[in-house]
Amino acid sequence: MKISILKSYLNESIQHVSKAISSRTTIPILTGIKLDVSFQGVTLTASDTDISIQSFIPAEDSDRTVVQIEQPGSVVLPAKFFVEIIKKLPSDEIEMEVKEGFQTFIRSGSTDIQMVGLDPEEYPVLPSIEEDQVISIPGDLLKTMIKQTVFSISTQETTPILTGVLWNLTDNEFKFVATDRHRLASRIAQLDNADGIRFSNVVISGKTLNELSKIIPDQNSRVEIVVADNQVLFKIDRVLFYSRILDGTYPDTSRIIPTNYKTELIVDTKKLSESIDRAYLLSREEKTNIVRLQTLENGTVEISSSSSELGKVTEQLEAVELKGETLRISFNSKYMLDVLKVIESEQLQISFTGAMSPIIIKPVDNSRCLYLILPYRTTN
């Protein structure tokens, strides 16, 4: 293998695939990044077995020569050192040559690097995926859907299935659900190109979705999603992102969402967020995060928290609309703030079915998001 390559392209690809490098891998070859050079260009691959990322650098891009290939070939290079040193090379021109025993020579400007390479034959082969079920979705929409649900996953490895986000697709309705048994987030998107495609119980690790989010460009991108038996493949531009589907059956969450409400409240999202944030500051010191919401007679709500050591915070908040029974309810303010952070609507609706029943939060202008928080059972 012998090439000359532009630093900016190599660096961008390295940044993409390095998201699959785990520092805790027990398989030595997976601490490396694999380079495969053909006359078409260079393919970089990294994997931690749960996810694998592949990025392709074409020999030419918009009539510009990106890679000059003198001799094709492959090598696996130590990821951490490779990632950092390429970023810091002095010139945009990088020459790379693999000699015997996979010794790799990298030259840029007046810098010479000799790197101990590994045998690419030892590198695991990526899964081959049947491309029967392919959907396509705008990149920014997928990122939003991830952001609006992934914070509600469980972090406890004792229930692995809940560390993922559940995906269902039926009748062009693509739905994400995440829950840690104390709260739930769900988001639906309408697709226009998924006629006849349906799947259910596709659960993808939240950690994986966060990494995927970082790779999706913010604007004008589309992501193709291929769903297979135990793998999902995301195609983003020149990047292929493979993820394992979590084993197990996701619990049915539809029954815990109340359908009749006794108290309904519409408030300004930002004002509620600021009020709860102040009450949270105090509740955090008590390590309970308990904040209380109470409806008052004059169409306002009172948000409060108290700490035996520090004192009390009391907030008056005017409702845009308040109807139904009077209510006094306690909840985890951190959970509420997590929801308020991802709601994009200026106003939101909170619906209650009594002090012991789930709290339902929805943006007023968007019926596609739904959040649920279980209340605390407190004596006051």
Place this chain on the structure above:
Amino acid sequence: MKISILKSYLNESIQHVSKAISSRTTIPILTGIKLDVSFQGVTLTASDTDISIQSFIPAEDSDRTVVQIEQPGSVVLPAKFFVEIIKKLPSDEIEMEVKEGFQTFIRSGSTDIQMVGLDPEEYPVLPSIEEDQVISIPGDLLKTMIKQTVFSISTQETTPILTGVLWNLTDNEFKFVATDRHRLASRIAQLDNADGIRFSNVVISGKTLNELSKIIPDQNSRVEIVVADNQVLFKIDRVLFYSRILDGTYPDTSRIIPTNYKTELIVDTKKLSESIDRAYLLSREEKTNIVRLQTLENGTVEISSSSSELGKVTEQLEAVELKGETLRISFNSKYMLDVLKVIESEQLQISFTGAMSPIIIKPVDNSRCLYLILPYRTTN
């Protein structure tokens, strides 16, 4: 105590004094910030016994009413909660009232806070300082002197005196020295207003100097420094910053700086810095940080590092000037990078007295800075 105060002023003062709050204090009252209200304004005090910071908020500032004082008085409020909640209050107008048992009521917009206050009589009295020895120095110069020396202090509590920066003043020459026995940094400034004032062996904790730096504004400020027996007081605008002087005698470092050199090298600071940074990347993986510098015949130097597992980095660097004996020397690249980060000159001079003797680094256009790094004794 009953006042109405502008949030922006209160917040700025809180930010200043809170730098003296330690989360590890064993004295309960010192977890608080003391407020003293007179008809002139409000004084905030915080202390961790090593440092104490006082900030004054005047009742009026440039004809603007900052504090309306209805009733003077004092209280100590829990620092962490106070610091965070004031920042997040909804209105710029804050009312504060201390009632019986030091219960403190804070109101801003539609937010009501009740805070458990403590008795200000329990708060330690700040040291009174004889203002015999007062010098004045531009704030940005003091910040630079701190930055250019403090990184060389020792972090080992076994030699407490070396965790500080040594200050000497004689003949208007103000000198800072820091060393951890493996490296040394010194910086001199010429004062124009310190006639007849001299002191030596004034050692101030590096941690304290870092906190002080954060309080000094970047431009157009002057700092007055009062040196007393075991305390130093810094006056910055409306802030008083008290620091303990470390006990003990600072070692004499003058004899370890060589006066005759065998090899002298002038190089571009940025180019050297980038070369060493790349070599450092590899040396860091070996956890030794060892980098080698070698003079070549053609007026260039070679910077290199190697790792048995990963490979080798070799850098060619053209010297601006290179004279004297040929040399091959190994040193801690992290220490060298620390020096290169704070040198403001475009070129620097490195002087050697052989492979086993201290390396001396100076900016070429400024004889007021001097850095020393001890070499590694390696076999190759």
